[in-house]
Amino acid sequence: MTVADQRIARWKSTLDPKHLWPESSNDERLACYREILEVTRLILQGEKAALTVRNAGMVRAFGVAAFMSGMGPLLGWWIERQQLAASDPLAATLAEHLAHGRKRADQMTGRLARVVRALAERGIVPTVLKGTYTARRYFPEPGSRPVADIDLLVSDAEFQAAGEVLRSLGLQSLATHALPQREEWGPTQDPPVHSVDLAHADSPWAVDLHRSLDRTYFRGLVAGFGTPDPAWLERWDSGAGWVTVPTQPLLAAHLAVHAAADFPNMSLIRLVELILVLRADLTSGRLAWAAVSRLLKETGNLRFAYPALALAGSLAPGAIDPSVLEECAADATPRMRRAVPRVRDFPPQHFTHRSLEMRLVWANGPRQIVLNLLDWIYPVGPQISTRARLRILRRRFGLLLSGRVVLRSIPKHDRGR
16 A cells, blocks of 8 residues: 555545645645635736745645646646746646646557547447546647546447447456446556645546436436437547547536536636636637527536536636526525535635535435435445445544534634634
């Protein structure tokens, strides 16, 4: 077990960031993250910006904040292009993030090529989703957008055959998820984690094989875009063969819903990704806000897109159509509308406590509230073994005993000074 693995295991039992990053304090990482937010706002507005570090000890905290936000490689790219200024030690740290991002992108390109070619031999043309596609089309270069997995969508009829193809490539099934069905395939079970300070080029990777664009928020609440009609897909040359990708407005709508799904632990890079996609395709005429609104309404996804659209709008004023944002806000739960502005300045995994109010942000009405709480108290599902369920329950019981389960959205302990 690597040092990173040991830290992750400790953090999972305590939820305290100090067990992941003992070299820096929560306050230091929070201050660095907020500076990353500010320079990102400026650069998205077309301005130049500068990062400041109060002392040499803060460089490590800044690197962690860049990793938590997913922004490390892009910050390094901005420095390389002189859009962003930084001290030499900090510039060197972010250059390392970019170097790992570039190496990772090259590795993932090769892996994607093997998978696409093998699927083509079986007559399967997958749909490439999320960062595997957007990193290559909308970011300045693929290495500037960290990608952990290769997300592929195939039809119901092709799902089993696609799994057989992945097995023939030496991958093994790591996990199976139901409602909707999704399988994770990787080279090995429990691969070592190389770093919790940056998106390491040799970090674990997998192929996420999707049967639909739905997801489960909690027991009894499944939402998304289902199996998209072929009209919502377009051909794209992946460099290793032709695949399909979501066309607009499905691309923008899916990215918004996906970015928001992990609320409140939303990654800043996913908000930047959404903004880059919206700007590029609105400018080119490939996208119109009316089409986004119509698709979100027809699929019942207005409230599930709201957090990402609201936070993207605060990051890049003018990027989100006000009328569409109002529609999404009206459909969101009151708890979600209260929670969104409260988490705006907080990085993912910063919260040392679990908030019941935050847990219930997606629940609409008494029935969903009860189902949500039951899902937290006693998780069920074919992918959860008895051993895993006992481990989850033990951890949650420990959180209750330690006082880390609270009512308010942002406990005072997590707000920094």
